[in-house]
Amino acid sequence: MDESISQVNGAVQALTQSSDTLFLLLGAIMVFLMHAGFAFLEVGTVRHKNQVNALVKILADFGVSTIAYFFFGYWVAYGQTFFVDAQTLSAGNGYELVKFFFLLTFAAAIPAIVSGGIAERARFYPILIGTFFIVGFIYPLFEGMIWNGNFGLQDWFEATFGAGFHDFAGSVVVHGVGGWIALIAVIFLGMRHGRVRAGKHTNFAPSNIPFLALGAWILSVGWFGFNVMSAQAINGISGLVAMNSLMAMAGGIITAMIVGKNDPGFIHNGPLAGLVAVCAGSDLMHPLGALVTGIVAAAIFVWLFTFMQNRTKIDDVLGVWPLHGVCGAWGGIAAGIFGQQALGGMGGVSLTVQIIGTLAGIAIAVAGSFIVYGIIHKVTGLRLTQEEEYNGADLSIHKISSTSED
Known part of the structure; x- marks a missing residue:
């Protein structure tokens, strides 16, 4: 009898491990x-x-990110390496290996975010060098502090304020950090030539709205894996996370449509603003709280991107700082607001901690980015020459155009 029970328990455990993997x-x-x-x-x-350069950068960044995270980043964040035999690595259906893959895709989002801000005038290999150090050391430093309890920050939060910093799927850890890293890189690069004419700002129109829309759709669909699968185990799957992601996305769409005055660029970035902001508290909020979170995020993005492009020298091509950096920071704070039981949330979260933790993420991102891109800027330079920029990164770097001359 005991043997039969043991066999059943073993089968259940194996099925659970396989399902989680x-x-x-x-x-x-x-x-x-x-x-x-x-x-x-x-x-x-x-x-x-x-x-062409846009396509190549994202793929090349992912390759460099994988190497950086495999050899350094995952070890910095979680204290684990892969320098054991394959049999040991594959234990438990290789769940830990799949966990690495999952968290790598988050880490690689950092240079993908940066890429949108520095577009059209950045050199190729210096930026890849920056990607290596950002993904290998800067991002995992904060990732480990929040998601693995490194350096005692979370323990201090809990001991002092009664709750740790809550960021379920990375509003601050991924998007906030990525957006603020991008801001520093954009400042180092400066404005694209031709953006200011006769003392007035000139905005370059998007080249292909259907491609822009396709990108927004792919991101929006994938985001449900980004958020829901952050549970990292099948018994932690939550319909609330899916519902809150949906409501924040919808709030972002409608708000961007209204505030952005039907501009297709804003409308397709609206859902992304809402989804960025809801990541942190998607497992805590009531759907109405998620809706408000998405509404505020989209309004922040439209206003700040418009102001930045028309009134400042910050030439952030895709608006990744307002979209990811500022909306991500709002998401960290929103989790502390709408996660409260008084507002229909699950509770167990402190607004004070959410503010402090968000500021800590911004500080690490800014300082780390300043060091990495500042050194590269001094040593090799980050920017294409004026002639290379005029000819375009496609011809200057890759020696090919995106369209045939025939």
């Missing part, structure tokens, strides 16, 4: 596909002479 693998694949969304969003926004 498959669940997380599907999430990793969905988030990996989101990188195609980043690529086409950028392709549709930049001018024709930079479309």
Whole structure:
């Protein structure tokens, strides 16, 4: 009898391990596909002479990110390496390996975010060098502090305020950090030539709205893997996360349509603003709280991107700082607001902690980006020459155009 029970328990455990591995693998694949969304969003926004470069950068960044995260980043964040035999690595159906893949797709989102801000005038290999150090060291430093309890920050939050910093799917850890890293890179690069004419700002129109829309759709669909699969186990799957993601996305769409005055660029970035913001508290909020979170995020994006493009020297091509950096920071704070039980949330979250944790993420992102891109700027330079920029990154870097001359 005991043997039969043991066999049943063993079979259940094996099935659970297999299910969790498959669940997380599907999430990793969905988030990996989101990188195609980043690529086409950028392709549709930049001018024709930079479309090839947009595609190549995203894929090359992913390759470099994989190497950086495999050898350094995952170890910095979680203290784990892969320098053991394959039999040991594959234990438990290789769940830990799939977990690495899943978290890698998050880490690789950082340079994909940066790519949209620095488009049309950045050199190729210096940016890839920056990607290596950002993904290998800067991003996992904060990732490990929040998602693995490194350096005692979460323990201090819990001991002092009664709750840790809550970021379920990365509003701050991924998007906020990525957006603020991008801001520093954009500042180092400066404005594209031709953006200011006769003392007035000139905005370059998107080159391909259908590609831009395709990128937004791919990202929006993949985001449900980004958020829901952040549970990392099938018994943690939550319909609330899916519902809140949906409501924040819808709020972002409608708000961007209204505030952005039917501009297709804003409308297709609206759902992304809402989804960025809801990541942190998607497992805590009431759907109405998620809706408000998405509404506020989209309004922030439209207003700040418009102001930035027309009134400042910050030439952020895709608006990744307002979209990911600022909306991500809003998401971290929104989790502390709408996660409260008084507002229909699940509770167990502190607004004070959410504010402090968000500011900590911004500080690490800004400081790390300043060090990495600042050194590269001094040593090799980050920017194409004026002639190379005029000819376009496609011809200057890749020696090919996105369209045939025939």
